[in-house]
Amino acid sequence: MVSVELITVGDELLIGQVVDTNSAWLGRELGHVGAQVDRIVSVHDAASDIREAVETALSRADAVIMTGGLGPTQDDITKKTLADLFSGGVMRRDQSVFEHVRRMTAERGLAFNDLNQAQALVPDGATVLPNRVGTAPGMMFVRPGSAPGREKLLFSLPGVPFEMKQLVTEQVIPLVKSHFALRSVVHRTMITFGLAESALALAIAPWEEALPEWLHLAYLPNARGIRLRLSAYDVEADSAAKEIESRFAGLREYIAPYMLGFEPASVEAAVASILLERGQTLAVAESCTGGSISARITAMAGASQYYLGGVTSYSNEAKAQVLGVSMPDIEQFGAVSEPVARQMAAGALTRFGADYAVSTTGVAGPGGGTPEKPVGTVWMAIAWRTSDNGTETFARQMRFSELREQNIERAATHALNMLRLHLLGLSDAFQQTGML
Numbered sequence: 001m002v003s004v005e006l007i008t009v010g011d012e013l014l015i016g017q018v019v020d021t022n023s024a025w026l027g028r029e030l031g032h033v034g035a036q037v038d039r040i041v042s043v044h045d046a047a048s049d050i051r052e053a054v055e056t057a058l059s060r061a062d063a064v065i066m067t068g069g070l071g072p073t074q075d076d077i078t079k080k081t082l083a084d085l086f087s088g089g090v091m092r093r094d095q096s097v098f099e100h101v102r103r104m105t106a107e108r109g110l111a112f113n114d115l116n117q118a119q120a121l122v123p124d125g126a127t128v129l130p131n132r133v134g135t136a137p138g139m140m141f142v143r144p145g146s147a148p149g150r151e152k153l154l155f156s157l158p159g160v161p162f163e164m165k166q167l168v169t170e171q172v173i174p175l176v177k178s179h180f181a182l183r184s185v186v187h188r189t190m191i192t193f194g195l196a197e198s199a200l201a202l203a204i205a206p207w208e209e210a211l212p213e214w215l216h217l218a219y220l221p222n223a224r225g226i227r228l229r230l231s232a233y234d235v236e237a238d239s240a241a242k243e244i245e246s247r248f249a250g251l252r253e254y255i256a257p258y259m260l261g262f263e264p265a266s267v268e269a270a271v272a273s274i275l276l277e278r279g280q281t282l283a284v285a286e287s288c289t290g291g292s293i294s295a296r297i298t299a300m301a302g303a304s305q306y307y308l309g310g311v312t313s314y315s316n317e318a319k320a321q322v323l324g325v326s327m328p329d330i331e332q333f334g335a336v337s338e339p340v341a342r343q344m345a346a347g348a349l350t351r352f353g354a355d356y357a358v359s360t361t362g363v364a365g366p367g368g369g370t371p372e373k374p375v376g377t378v379w380m381a382i383a384w385r386t387s388d389n390g391t392e393t394f395a396r397q398m399r400f401s402e403l404r405e406q407n408i409e410r411a412a413t414h415a416l417n418m419l420r421l422h423l424l425g426l427s428d429a430f431q432q433t434g435m436l
Contacts, residue, residue: 001234002035002180005057008042009050009068009078010159022067022164033173034182035063036233045069050081058143058152063176065168068159070136072115079139082156083123086141090124094137097128101135129155129171134163140175153179184237188244189263192255193225193417200226204254211247223409224266257426267416268296274423275306275356282419283352284310285323285344287335288362288378292412308352313344319361323347336361336373338381342393345383349391357383358419360411365404376400376407380415382422394422 006026012018020042027037038061043049050069057064069078083089098120105112119135122128129138141154155172157164176182195203197219208217214235220227230247232240252259260270275282284293284307294310297303311322316335319325325343333339344359362378369375381395398414400407421427 001185002063002176002182003061004030004035004037004063004065005061006037006040007050007053007057007064007066008040008159009045009066010042011045013042013068014044022159022161025161025165026065026067026168029168029173030176031185031187033177034184034234035176035180036185045075045077047077047081047084050078051085054082054085054154058154061152062145062150062180063153064155065172066154066156067164070156070158072119072135078156079121079123082126082139082141082154086126086143087124091121092124093120094122094128095120096130097122097137100130100132104135129157129167131158131163131167133166134158134160136163138167138171140172151179183234184232184240186232186235186237186240186244187229188241188248189220189227189229190248190251191225191227191260191263191265192258193260193267193413194258194421195226195255197221197226200228200255200258204228204251207247207251207254212243215244215247223406224413225260227263257421257424266296267413267420268293269300271416271420271423272297272300272303272306274420276302280355281306281308281352283308283348283354283357285348285357285359286310286312287314287319287344287360288364289360289408289412289415290314290364292408293358293360293415296412296416308354311348311351319344323351334373336363336377336379338379338395338397341379341381341395342383345381345393345395346391349383349385355385356419356423358415359383360415362407362411364407364411365402374399375402378407378411378414380411380418382415382419384422394418394427 006023008020008023013020023040030037041053043053066078069076083091101116101119102112105116122137122139127140129140131137136158139156143152145151157167192200211217214232216231218229220229230244260267286293291312297307313319313322316330319330320327323344324347325340329339341359341361344361345357348359349357360378360380363369363373363375365375376399378398378400379395381393383391383393386392396418400410
């Protein structure tokens with residue numbers, strides 16, 4: 001397996017001003033061609049830090065990819081540091097880069113000044129990787145390896161994401177593929193929802209124990225579910241992919257109600273698929289989730305075919321006036337209660353003329369909790385039309401955490417999942433997990 005290390009350069013990454021999305025993208029793209037990212041290191045815009053990171057990475061990895069620090073300003077010192085490492089500080093002007101930068105600055109109405117012209121200076125001996133969408137060229141350096149034919153490669157690329165991606169796709173990956181004998185890395189990820197990580201691990205233990213040694217299982221939890229990723233390294237792609245598909249098919253024996261599908265599957269996509277197939281419609285009534293459910297539904301293309309509308313009824317008056325919730329019930333039981341959740345769902349069903357409706361009402365936090373209803377308490381309900389055109393409802397209480405953002409996301413996901421399970425005729429799954 002070809003080993004790759006990533007080095008990101010920039011103080012902005014280390015102080016949290018900019019999120020490093022480049023490394024995540026590089027890890028995925030390199031993995032597709034059979035090159036495995038073993039380490040990711042972020043360093044300051046300091047020559048000593050860059051030099052140490054490069055030397056350490058090259059001592060371990062077959063290839064190193066650096067991003068950042070190649071701009072025209074004085075704080076961008078990556079190119080000079082690499083020149084000190086690989087060419088004794090000697091720089092040369094690359095004429096093709098010079099002309100490219102001159103043309104780009106003219107097209108943008110910018111002055112072709114000394115700083116822009118310096119973009120054409122590259123360390124002597126570096127292979128220039130033309131950057132057709134920016135002014136800073138990429139560069140490749142070759143260092144002798146431990147044996148003939150085992151040379152190590154260092155790529156230095158701009159940190160601007162769209163420039164970096166263009167260079168990687170068009171030049172870096174082809175160079176890596178031509179230089180190393182690569183075999184495939186295969187990843188496949190199943191999205192599950194409704195079981196806590198420990199409960200999921202217990203439920204699928206027999207399936208996991210039967211996996212062959214060359215298949216590696218990872219549990220990746222977040223508020224929208226637990227991803228189960230099967231990975232195979234240094235394999236023949238087609239046969240490994242078929243085996244992974246077969247293994248995931250066998251997983252249904254253990255947790256079928258909780259399997260949403262392969263990444264990027266989601267609860268809202270599963271609900272949408274069922275409603276579209278049946279030609280049925282949905283409405284939403286939200287309080288504590290503040291429109292999150294509606295936003296997740298309408299973010300998907302084609303939502304207008306089944307989603308009729310939603311109400312964010314934050315105040316008690318809105319619940320009563322817009323959704324028809326009984327004000328005496330609000331006063332007796334509180335806005336965060338089973339009767340209110342049921343009436344919100346039924347009100348949305350009637351107001352929009354939908355086949356199904358889902359509602360949420362809760363204490364998102366950080367304030368507003370009481371001993372009886374602490375922060376994180378959420379009531380959610382679904383309503384649906386019966387065969388005689390009546391209305392039935394189902395409600396459930398859940399208690400999450402003290403973190404507002406997490407409570408909103410979890411409440412939205414669980415409410416949608418409650419509807420999904422009802423649509424599938426799997427309401428018993430509410431009781432089995434302790435999560436709903």
